[in-house]
Amino acid sequence: MGVAWMVAAAVAAVLASWAFNALVHLVWRPYAITRRFRAQGVRGPEYRFFTGSLGEIKRLRGEGAAVTLDVDDHDFIPMVQPHLRKWIALYGRTFVYWTGARPNVCVADVNVVRQVLFDRNGLYPKNLMNPHISRLLGKGLVLTDGDDWKRHRKVVHPAFNMDKLKMMTVTMSDCARSMMSEWESQLAKGGEVEIELSSRFEELTADVISHTAFGSSYDEGKRVFLAQRELQYLAFSTFFNVQIPALKYLPTEKNLRTWKLDKQVRGMLMDIIKTRLANKDTAGYGNDLLGLMLEACAPEHGETPMLSMDEIIDECKTFFFAGHDTTSHLLTWASFLLSTHPEWQDRLREEVRRECGDEVPTGDALNKLKLVNMFLLETLRLYGPVSLIQRKAGSDLDLGGVRVPEGAILTIPIATIHRDKEVWGDDAGEFKPERFENGVTRAAKYPNALLSFSSGPRSCIGQNFAMIEAKAVVAMILQRFALELSPKYVHAPMDVITLRPRHGLPMLLKRLLPCALHYDFRKWIALYGTSSSVVTDLVAGVLRPSSALERFLGRIAVFLTYEAPCVAAGKTFVYWTGARPNVCVTDVNVVRQVLFDRTGLAASTPKNLMNPHISRLLGKGLVLTDGDDWKRHRKVVHPAFNMDKLKMMTATMSDCARSMMSEWEAQLAKGGEVEIELSSRFEELTADVISHGVREQLRRGEMGLPGAEGAPVPGLLHFFQRPDPSPQVPPNREEPPDMEAGQAGEGHARGHHKDPPRQQGHRRLRERPARAHAGGVRVGARRDADAEHGRDHRRVQDLLRRARHHVAPAHMGLVPVGV
Known part of the structure; x- marks a missing residue:
């Protein structure tokens, strides 16, 4: 007891x-x-x-x-x-x-x-205090202190000097090119593609750190990254719990999962290290980060190792995570800001094309991208990874x-x-890269106010690596693609140790071939090219119709990648399409001299008809004619576009628009929202408007050649239709008393002598709603309208032939007209 x-x-x-x-x-x-x-x-x-x-x-x-x-x-x-x-x-x-x-x-x-x-x-x-953070990062450079930190820093620092970082740009660019090749293959199927960029940038930066720091590929390190991602979420889930030291030894569900993942990560990293050690005799340790650490682990002459194998594994954990996670989020938020500030996207693209052209950016070229650097610093201020x-x-x-x-x-x-107005000014909450124009220390009222990579002696050792990688990737994206934020994006940043978009970053990407031509012209405004600068005939060659899209893109590529000696010249310069000189005129006063000429000087150099396909497309009508031909065409067409007649057309325009919107409302009746491709719909609408507008004026007899007594001879469609040998209307048929001259003629031409105008109008309005329905009804209605339209065209051609031969149908009230 x-x-x-x-x-x-x-x-x-x-x-x-x-x-x-x-x-x-x-x-x-x-x-x-x-x-x-x-x-x-x-x-x-x-x-x-x-x-x-x-x-x-x-x-x-x-x-x-x-x-x-x-x-x-x-x-x-x-x-x-x-x-x-x-x-x-x-x-x-x-x-x-x-x-x-x-x-x-x-x-x-x-x-x-x-x-x-x-x-x-x-x-x-x-x-x-949080043991899960130690499992995630290891006791490497980020978490050590005192003499241990100095020892680790001494080993790791040489891997991040600027000369070695510049050499890494080739690897960074290769990894980025591989990613963008996948995007281009998707774009080959259509003009734009939606891509979730956040996950793509994580894969890219993981690939880069795998190659540059550990001499492996993303596929080899993929399991490490996936395990670390789960460890990251496990660690963050404990951030706002009471930290009881004894709990880290208990076999709770989170602890068991953390221990298992940590064991897997250490095993996978050990496999990478063993592979490097096995190749030591033939290739040495290597001069990347892993090679430097292994060399420090096994010094010669019996010296004490600077790093143990466990410390090397911890450093690998640190750099595997920090080397890709923070940079990927920098790229994610930079892309977000590029898409929401298109004016900056244009400015950065212009700088990239000026300094890098279409070539892969080099280390020296990246140093010249001042605007890109300012843009990334502002991205770090507003959306820093930590x-x-x-x-x-x-x-x-x-x-x-x-x-x-x-x-x-x-x-x-x-x-x-980073949002403190007393530090950054009243515009602290605004996106304004200009604040970094004079460097980081002068961007705010206090030096060293930008803390995205921390500051002082413990600042991030990899900040130059991250900035060079971000510059290279952003530059290559701007060379190839235009970024537009997807309507699916929801702006909801969240903090899971690092800052990321809660719902990802869906982005619409478009290829930039047409824009590249524009930027070359912007570039040429300040440059003068010799006759050997461009060997491709852009007008007659590059834009010539081809049987294959690849041929078209190939010709564009040849045009974009030329190189030639150039000297500064100003706003007016000459370049060459084949052996033909082209004078580019961008001075407003000179442009006015050309466009406002009435003496025929500009006409002496007529519209450029070098490409026969343009003539086939537009015909030699008002747009492409010059001199007396242009005056004759203009005299015929001009009366159709006076303001009184245009005002009368608004009813037709509204009818056509109402028909289109009725179709949209029918789709919306099935749900609260509907996605419609507007470009093609507006093409159909404007085609419908111009077709009905011309027909309406023809019915009223308001469009055509003026007769001797002022009576019109409809004739605008002559510019769009071939002559049709339709039967001539007998000239001695009388006009019904209740119909206007133009309407009577139309009725006779169709053989509907008793169809009053009101009934015709009702029939026309009944046809339009029919086109708003799906299936065969729409096709049938369109076919009927087209047939009616064709009859109008044939009637007009018949009238024109009679006018040219001094013969006019009596029922139109016309007199012979000389041609």
Whole structure:
């Protein structure tokens, strides 16, 4: 019994000690820290037993997750960090809140942030409270401190010097070209294609980091990336839970899954390392990141290794994740901003074409892309991959005049600071790349205010790698494609350690061959080309109809990739299509001299009819004739377009439009929304309008050659129809008294002498709704209308032949007209 009592007493003492410590940790310490902060003027939300401020954080984040933004609204703080937005407004830029029983000091003052990030004495180490983060990133360069960090940095740093990074641009471009080749193959099936860019950029950046840092392909590292993606979501799911140190040893469901994934990642990375070690005798360790780490792991002459094998695996985990995840989101948000700011898309494309042409960008060319660099920096400011960073107080210390206890977490809200008007000006919430025109340090009122890659000695070692990769990919996209945001996109950024679009980024891509011609002309405005500059005849060759699309694209490609010595010339220059000189005139005064000429000087160089297919398309009508022929045609056509007659046509235009919209309303009756391809519908509409407008004027006798007594001879359709040997109308037939001359003639030509105009009009209106129905009814109605239209054409041709032979039908009230 004595032993039992002793055991029970020991257990009771342990429990009492645990209870006392818990009481101190969960009640007395938070109370004392809160009083200390309040005495210094630092306030914050009230501490709640055990959970601290986590309950309110979860509630506010839950409300924010249901919010969506307009694409022009870049303030996602209410969705991602609503608690920080609320508390900064209530308590100022420095305040304290609680994650469990642990104090968090939010530091949103730029000067205080600088004190933390530029420290070189180890006063603010990394926060390693969450064990899942360690499983995801490993204890590599990102999470180590002190001497361990210096040792890792010394090994890794040579892999990221600028000379090596420039050499990596070839690999980056090859990976990007492979991705874009897939897009072009999809575009070959149609003029535009919708692609979800967020996932494509993740694959691209994973491929790049695999090749450049580890000498492997994306397929080899794919399982590593997939496992790390799951670890990322597992880690983030624990961010707003109370962190109890003992829980990381318990076999909970999340812990078991985390341990399994971590084991898989380490095994896959070890396989990559073993492959490199097996090739050491023939190819050496290599000069990429993995090669440098392996060399540091196995030094010669019995020296102490700078890195152990476990540390190499941790560094691989760090760079596999950080090397692709952050860059992919930079590219994602850059593409989003390009699509929502087409004026900047044009400016960047012009710069890329000026500095890189159609060639793959080189390292030196990328350095000249100032606008692209400004654009990416502004993207990082508004949509930085990481929205906050954390450190902890290594001891009791003074932070911006506030005494902070040891162990307190220091939270730096990057996204909030990047939108602070006192730092960036009144336009802090706007997309404005011009702010970086004079560099990063002069973009804001405070230097080093851009914190996307952190700042100070612990800033991201891979920031130059990420910027070069982003520049290369953006430049290659702009060379080949136009970006337009898909209507399916929903603007809802979310924070899962890194910032990403909640619903992906569906983007409409279009090829840029026609635009490339435009940009070459923009380029030529400032350049002068010799006769050998262009060997392809653009008008008579490139645009010549071909039996295969590939031939057409091939000719365009030849035209776009020419190279020739050029010198500056100004706004008027000569270039060559084959052996024919072309003078490009972009000076407005010179253009006016050409277009306003009435003396025939411009006509002495008539409309360019080098391409016979253009004549086949338009005919030698008003557009392509010159001189006296043009005057004769103009005299015939002009009366049809005076304002009184155009006003009368509005009823016909409205009828045709109403018919088209009736069809849309019939489709909408099946549901609340319908997708319609408008381009082809508007082509049908305008064709319908011009057809009915011409017919209506023909019925009224308002269009044609003037007769001797002012009576019109319909004749506009002569320019579009071939002569038809239709039967001539007897000239001695009399006109019914209740019909106008033009209408009577129309009735006789058709053989419907008793069909009054009102009935004809009703029949015409009945035909139009029929065309709005599907199937055979529409085809039949169109066929009837076309037949009626054809009869009108034949009648007009008959009248014209009579006019040319000085013969006019008496029932039209016409007299002979000389031709």
